[in-house]
Amino acid sequence: MSWETLLGFAHGLALVMWAVLIFAPRGELARAAIFYAGIGLLCLAYAVSFGVLLSQSGAGLANVDITSIEGLRSLFARDAALVVGWIHYLAFDLFVGLWIARDADAKHFSRLFQAPILLLTLVAGPVGLLIWLIIREPAARRANPRKGKLKL
Numbered sequence: 152m153s154w155e156t157l158l159g160f161a162h163g164l165a166l167v168m169w170a171v172l173i174f175a176p177r178g179e180l181a182r183a184a185i186f187y188a189g190i191g192l193l194c195l196a197y198a199v200s201f202g203v204l205l206s207q208s209g210a211g212l213a214n215v216d217i218t219s220i221e222g223l224r225s226l227f228a229r230d231a232a233l234v235v236g237w238i239h240y241l242a243f244d245l246f247v248g249l250w251i252a253r254d255a256d257a258k259h260f261s262r263l264f265q266a267p268i269l270l271l272t273l274v275a276g277p278v279g280l281l282i283w284l285i286i287r288e289p290a291a292r293r294a295n296p297r298k299g300k301l302k303l
Contacts, residue, residue: 258287
C-alpha cells in the first residue's frame with residue numbers, strides 16, 4: 152500500500168467517524184464504533200506505519216533533531232513521516248472529540264450546541280478542546296459542587 156493510499160484511507164475513516172460522532176444518535180453502538188473502529192484502527196494504522204517508517208529509515212531517523220525547526224523540516228520532508236504524523240493527529244483529535252461529546256452529553260449540553268465545538272476540534276484540535284474546557288468548567292462545578300469551603 153502506498154503512503155498516499157494509506158493517507159486516503161485514514162482521512163476517509165476519520166471523516167466517517169466524525170460524521171457519526173456529530174450527526175448520528177450516540178448510543179452504545181455508535182460510541183463503540185467510534186472508539187474501536189475509528190480510533191482503534193487509526194492507532195493500528197499509526198503503529199504499523201510507524202514501524203515501517205522506522206524500518207525504512209534505519210539509523211537515518213535516529214539522527215533527526217526534533218528540537219529544531221530544521222530537524223522537523225527534514226523529518227517531515229519524507230512522505231512516510233508526514234503520513235505517520237498526520238494519522239497521529241487524526242487519531243488523537245478523534246479521541247478528544249469523543250471525550251468532548253461524552254462529557255457534553257453527561258452535562259446535558261444539546262447536540263446543536265456541541266456540533267460547532269466538535270467541528271472546531273476536527274479542524275483545529277487544541278482550539279476546540281480549549282473552548283470546551285472553558286465552557287465545561289461552570290457546568291462541571293454545577294454538577295459537582297464542593298462540600299464546604301476550601302481552606303488554604
